[in-house]
Amino acid sequence: MQTDAPFWDSLVFAGIDDVDVEAVTAALGTVEVAARGRAAGSACPDCGRFSDRVHDRYLRRLKDLPLAEQGFVIRLTVRRFICGPVDCPRRTIAEPFSQLAAPHVRFTTRLNHALERVGLALAGRAGARPTAQLGFGAGRMTLLRRVMALPDPRFSTPRVLGVDDFAIRRGQTYSTVLTSVEDHRVVDVLPTREAGPLTAWLIRHPGVEISCRDRASAYTDGARRGAPDALQVADRxxxxxxxxxxxxxxxAAHRDCLRNPSPSSMLPEATLGSGPPQDDTEPVGRRADRKKAAHALVHELLAQGHSRRAIARHLGWGLNTVLRWAD
Known part of the structure; x- marks a missing residue:
């Protein structure tokens, strides 16, 4: 099925003045748009001279964002112009389409931006699964390559710097991660968790007012030498x-006090000091007395008609302990 080219020209290439739509074909769940450049010529990126002498043409196939739940492909005819000056090392000039797609790529710029956002949010395999449902399926390595191609974000020296270690290989290799505590973002990663790299980083990035760190002595020394005026605090x-x-x-120091049940009207207060003997460091005679008292206490409550679970709840003992004395 073919449709009106001017309509698709305004729909697909809105804001891109150097591209014309020649034909549109829809078949088997895919819309294909045939397009070409409309510029008269191109300037040489080496010598800067303009050329309109066409050497040849070639076809680029660009995948774009889906349209109405259908795949979308642009078949772009690209001209190659001749660069005439003898002193220029370049012989031909490929027609540039900087707004539509970067050179030597198979995705349009807008699809590439969508893949970057998915890759940053979900990374490899987790990101590849929803792309198929969104209509522009991409593999995990495609997403990871988009993320790795992004430039490193620029940052200013944080006022409150978080310093902590993390394991690259637990028990073997550790590194240090530096974060901005106030806006919760990673600032840098140091190769080790020693004092030297932290000191060097702080010297290169003055302005840290508070160092929020763990209690490692290496971080204490590194922060003191790299930012002597900064306040050092422990992290949360x-x-x-x-x-x-x-x-x-x-x-632990007061466990004997905590082990005794609280007073209650169920039993005389004199009998509540007895608890299950759990401390192996008690004298043998005292342990024997506690065992007898615990046994007598449980059986007295059983005789009063209380259930084993109610006795455990009342005394604050484990149910298994009550069952042992009851049996």
């Missing part, structure tokens, strides 16, 4: 880690 993870360890130490 290590603050919580220190708090957790302090709580564990406190609980």
């Amino acid at each position: 993870f290590h603050l919580w880690l220190g708090l957790r360890r302090a709580v564990e130490t406190c609980v």
Whole structure:
């Protein structure tokens, strides 16, 4: 099926003044547009002289974003012009289409941008799966090549710098990742987790006011030498880690107090001091007394008609402990 070329010219190449549509064909779920350049000639990128002498023509096949859930392909006829000056090392000049597609690629610029966004969001295999559903299927390596071809993002020195290590190979090889704490982005990656590379980085990038790091001595020394005026603080993870360890130490020191059940009207207060013997460091006589008291306490509650689960819940013991004394 063929349709009106001027309509497709305005639809497909809107804003691209150097391309004309010659024909449009739709078949087997794919729309193909035959197009050519309309420029009179081209300037040589080496000597800068303009040429309109056509040497030959060749065909480029460019894949574009889908249209109405159909594949879209542009068959672009490209002219090659002759560069006349003898002193120019270039003999021919390929007709440029900078707005439509980069040289030597098989995707249009807009499709290439879509692949870059998918690759940045989902990477290889995970990104390749939805591209088939979106109508411009691409393999995992195609997406990864688009991501690797992107220039490194430019950044300014962060005011609050996060410093932490990560494992390239756990237990074998470690590196250091530098992040901007305020806007949550990766700034740089250092090859090791030693003080030297961190010091050198901070000297090359002055302006860090706060160094938020873990408690490694290498990072302490590197931050002190590279940014002596910066305030060093522990990061959130290590603050919580220190708090957790302090709580564990406190609980362990008072576990005998925590093991005893709270007073209740179910039993006389004198019998509530007995708990299941769990500490192997207790004197033998005291452990024996605690065993007898625990056994008597459980059987007394059973005799009162309480279930084993209710007894465990009331005393704050494990159900298996109550079952052991009950049996």
